[in-house]
Amino acid sequence: xxxxxxxxGSVATHLIGALxxxxxxxxxxxxxxxxxxxxxxxxxxxxxxxxIYSVYSDADYYIFSVKDDALSEIITQMPKxxxxxxxxxxxxxxxxxxxxxxxxxxxxxxxxxxxQRKVEFSTIPLFIEAxxxxxxxxxxxxxxxxxxxxxxxxxxxxxxxxxxxxxxxNFVNHLYSLSERILQEQGIxxxxxxxxxxxxVNKVKHLSPSEAQTGPALRxxxxxxxxxxxxxQDDNLKQIYKLLSQSIYQTSKQ
Amino acid sequence: xxxxxxxxGSVATHLIGALxxxxxxxxxxxxxxxxxxxxxxxxxxxxxxxxIYSVYSDADYYIFSVKDDALSEIITQMPKxxxxxxxxxxxxxxxxxxxxxxxxxxxxxxxxxxxQRKVEFSTIPLFIEAxxxxxxxxxxxxxxxxxxxxxxxxxxxxxxxxxxxxxxxNFVNHLYSLSERILQEQGIxxxxxxxxxxxxVNKVKHLSPSEAQTGPALRxxxxxxxxxxxxxQDDNLKQIYKLLSQSIYQTSKQ
Numbered sequence: 001x002x003x004x005x006x007x008x009g010s011v012a013t014h015l016i017g018a019l020x021x022x023x024x025x026x027x028x029x030x031x032x033x034x035x036x037x038x039x040x041x042x043x044x045x046x047x048x049x050x051x052i053y054s055v056y057s058d059a060d061y062y063i064f065s066v067k068d069d070a071l072s073e074i075i076t077q078m079p080k081x082x083x084x085x086x087x088x089x090x091x092x093x094x095x096x097x098x099x100x101x102x103x104x105x106x107x108x109x110x111x112x113x114x115x116q117r118k119v120e121f122s123t124i125p126l127f128i129e130a131x132x133x134x135x136x137x138x139x140x141x142x143x144x145x146x147x148x149x150x151x152x153x154x155x156x157x158x159x160x161x162x163x164x165x166x167x168x169x170n171f172v173n174h175l176y177s178l179s180e181r182i183l184q185e186q187g188i189x190x191x192x193x194x195x196x197x198x199x200x201v202n203k204v205k206h207l208s209p210s211e212a213q214t215g216p217a218l219r220x221x222x223x224x225x226x227x228x229x230x231x232x233q234d235d236n237l238k239q240i241y242k243l244l245s246q247s248i249y250q251t252s253k254q
Numbered sequence: 255x256x257x258x259x260x261x262x263g264s265v266a267t268h269l270i271g272a273l274x275x276x277x278x279x280x281x282x283x284x285x286x287x288x289x290x291x292x293x294x295x296x297x298x299x300x301x302x303x304x305x306i307y308s309v310y311s312d313a314d315y316y317i318f319s320v321k322d323d324a325l326s327e328i329i330t331q332m333p334k335x336x337x338x339x340x341x342x343x344x345x346x347x348x349x350x351x352x353x354x355x356x357x358x359x360x361x362x363x364x365x366x367x368x369x370q371r372k373v374e375f376s377t378i379p380l381f382i383e384a385x386x387x388x389x390x391x392x393x394x395x396x397x398x399x400x401x402x403x404x405x406x407x408x409x410x411x412x413x414x415x416x417x418x419x420x421x422x423x424n425f426v427n428h429l430y431s432l433s434e435r436i437l438q439e440q441g442i443x444x445x446x447x448x449x450x451x452x453x454x455v456n457k458v459k460h461l462s463p464s465e466a467q468t469g470p471a472l473r474x475x476x477x478x479x480x481x482x483x484x485x486x487q488d489d490n491l492k493q494i495y496k497l498l499s500q501s502i503y504q505t506s507k508q
Contacts, residue, residue, distance in 0.1 A: 010468075067473075067475075068475065068477060068478060069475070069477060091478050091481055091482070110446060110447075110449070110450055111449060111450055111453060112450060112453055112454055112457070112468050113468070114457065114461065114465075114466060114468065116460075116461060116465070117453075117457055117460070117461070119453065123449055124449055125446050125449060149449075151446070153442070157440045157441075157442065159481065159482075159485060160436055160437065160439075160440045160442070160485060161437070161440070161442060161446065162478075162482075163436065163482045163485055163486070164433035164436050164437055164447060165447075165450055165469075166469055166470065166471075166482060166495075167429045167432055167433045167436075167495075168429055168430055168433045168447050168450060168451050168454070169450050169451065169453075169454045169468070169469070170467070170468060170469030170470075170471060170472070170502065171429055171498045171502075172426045172429055172451070172454055173454055173457070173458070173463055173466055173467055173468075174463075174467065174471075174498060174501060174502045174505070175421045175422055175425050175426055175429075176422055176458050176463035176466075177463035177464050177467060177505060178421055178501070178505075179418035179421045179422045179463075180462065180463050180464070182414055182417065182418050182421075183414065183415070183418055185414075186411045186414045186415070187411075188407070188411065188414070188415060190458075190462070190463070192364065192379050192405070192415065193364075193418060193419075193422050194458075194459060195364070195365060195377055195378055195379060195403075196364055196365055196366060196419055196422060196423050197422050197423065197426065197455055197458070198455055199365060199366055199371075199373065199423075200366060200422070200423045200426055200427055200455075201451055201452055201454075201455050203366070203368065203371060203427070204427070204430050204444075204448075204451070205448060206370075206371070207368065207370060207371070208434065208444070209427055209428075209430035209431035209433075209434050209444070210431050210434070211368075211370070212368060212427055212430075213424070213427055213428065213431060214264075214366050214367070214368065214423070214424060214427075215419075215420055215423070215424030216420065216424075217420075217424060217428075218424070219321075221321075221322065221323070223322060223323060224322060224345050224416075227345055227413065228345070228413075228416075228417045228420060231413060231414060231417055232417070236497065236500065236501055236504070237501070239497055240494075240497050240498060240501065241420075241421075243490065243493055243494050243497065244425045244428060244494060246490065247428060247432070247490055247491070247494060248424065248425075248428045250490070251428070251431060251432075
């Protein structure tokens, strides 16, 4: 399997690294700056390029992992190639490729990637789609190099999955971050929270989140909620506290 | 160690169960209804009572695990006893006992408890305080039956810890719950989220949450955020999305 990587950011680094480990041949890594192209290319034995017209035309896959905003511009600049084009974005329709190439699709790894963290790719659910049966077979073949959790999902539904990723990962992490700041001000180490947040996740592996809900908002315990609002000095934070508490209580009554 | 349990709810069930397992003698379990007193009492070989004046006076510990609102009323109704009185509430001051008994304190297990879930008590951080050195030794002795993660914490600071528990557990679980509902409407199983939410927690075991932050709000990716807002039909949810996104972006610039 010959692969050209378009983009060298965090998703690309993990995805292309995993493909390399599984035996795919990474031919080239493109990035706008030669430095970041080189950083990834060196890890996977590929050539670093920073001109999109320099991509080889004979790879099996062209994997676009660039910022959503940059994607359409880079597609218009692509030279004619063989193989299948695919992107890895949660909220971009597959049809962004329409009219630019004959065989295209999406391979969306549903996970959070940070450069500092190694991720076991085989445990990541991959959501795929393609513009025809041949392209789908091709995307699926590539996906099987990475994980055995492969699922077909339309662009339309993928947007909702991405939204839930924002709620359950980005927003969740931000609540950890706000907690860390509050604890820091009280001289309490963030580590004190780890058993609680670990159990919060472990619970929903066995119970539905609606069954697992606890806390003052669920009990409509006004006294505790008022006391918490008094502790919060930031107006934005007060607003977040009120809205989420209301939402917990309303949801429990539905 | 002779213990009287005042309250038979979720925290009491886990805490008293763990003390019983560690070899403490649970003498009585009090609850307003004899049914719920009996349910816990039978598990720990204790007598069930539903009149507070029936509590024995010679226990070493009287552990109050009742709803915050009910606590002060029940304390005023307590007969004179020996031993140490303690409560397990995150946001109630230790001084609620002041004037009612000579030796009192707090033992706050910082964890989320659901009846359907077993919890390994030895891994739970216990935050304790007491009204004098003797009482503190006494509370500490009891805590050591439960966990080796014991930390001294004042009532004032404990309120902040409890607040962070609400943010990092109750609010987080609610975000899972909202995600579950959105996915359900799209015919996607909630299980698809589990690798992502597990990694989100695993990350903050090694990185600070502010370093671990990812997502469209952090990048100020207006296009994706607008697209997500269009997918959300509920006004309350739209508002939550906006506020948390703003907060992520503002925090990252501080």
